[in-house]
Amino acid sequence: MSATVELDAGSWAATLAPRLAQFAAVARQEHVTRAAHQLDVPQPTLSRAMARLERDLGVALFARHGRTVSLTPAGRTFLGSVERALAEVDRAAESVRSDADPTAGKVAFGFLHTLGPETVPGLLRDFRADHPRVRFQLVQNYGEAMISGLRAGELDLCLTAPVPDAPDLVARRLDEQKLRLVVPDDHPLAGRRRVRLAEAAAELFVTLEPGYGLRRITDTLCAEAGFKPKVAFEGEEAETLRGLVAAGLGVALLPPPAVPRPGVVELTVTAPRAVREIGVAWLDGHPDTPPVAAFKRFLLSRRGQLLPR
Structure with a gap:
């Protein structure tokens, strides 16, 4: 094999990832033509991709025997890691698809400690009457920590007070509470x-x-x-x-x-x-999954009815 192409660590994934599933298919089939048929790509395209993969790695992955191939020791080692990586990608894809499911997805929702005993349980009970399978990841914290969670992508929505005023957030006043x-x-x-x-x-x-x-x-x-x-x-x-x-x-x-x-x-x-305004906030421009959008609509519909009177 020719010497490996010099790539920095951050480039390996981008360079190799598109060919990992192709490599795994060829390795399992031990036949480039059958693998090409399975992947629905032209056989010459797949052959060139495997040759480029070996060239980039600087390692022979296959021993070629006419139309069939077998893995070299390096190829077997590489296949084990590739299959684990592909399985992890499958799990990650299934997780995000599951979280976005309109009827059974997930909402990451933060709220103040003082809203925990009555307000939030009542909201979740009422929402789940129409959306019984939606799952909640609940975070109880103080206001600044929840705003940081929104910005970090750890929360979809939060109930907080006072209502935040920041250019990267959208906030809507829902109710006020006497102190x-x-x-x-x-x-x-x-x-x-x-x-x-x-x-x-x-x-x-x-x-x-x-x-x-x-x-x-x-x-x-x-x-x-x-x-x-x-x-x-x-x-x-x-x-x-x-x-x-x-x-x-x-x-x-x-x-x-x-x-x-x-x-x-x-x-x-x-x-x-002496009052504090309670509001709901989310990150501006952050796309909502269907369950998050449904819960946001529900919260906004409770404007003026959030807290017990």
């Missing part, structure tokens, strides 16, 4: 039903960590009320904060709980208007 000032049940404000947020200016706050949407909303609302919150603790989960409020570590601005928690009182904030 309450949560205080310990023995707090001086606990006997009230309503409160202005400025009345909590001297309090210690327990909040979510920076990067969480609810933390940004808390900081913004406190600034509108004329103060910067004094933070006693930064956490990752709203119900943990509610428990810390019950323990007397501070107060918190939180959405309503799925189940009332003892030890705290939840006060309506009259000023400023």
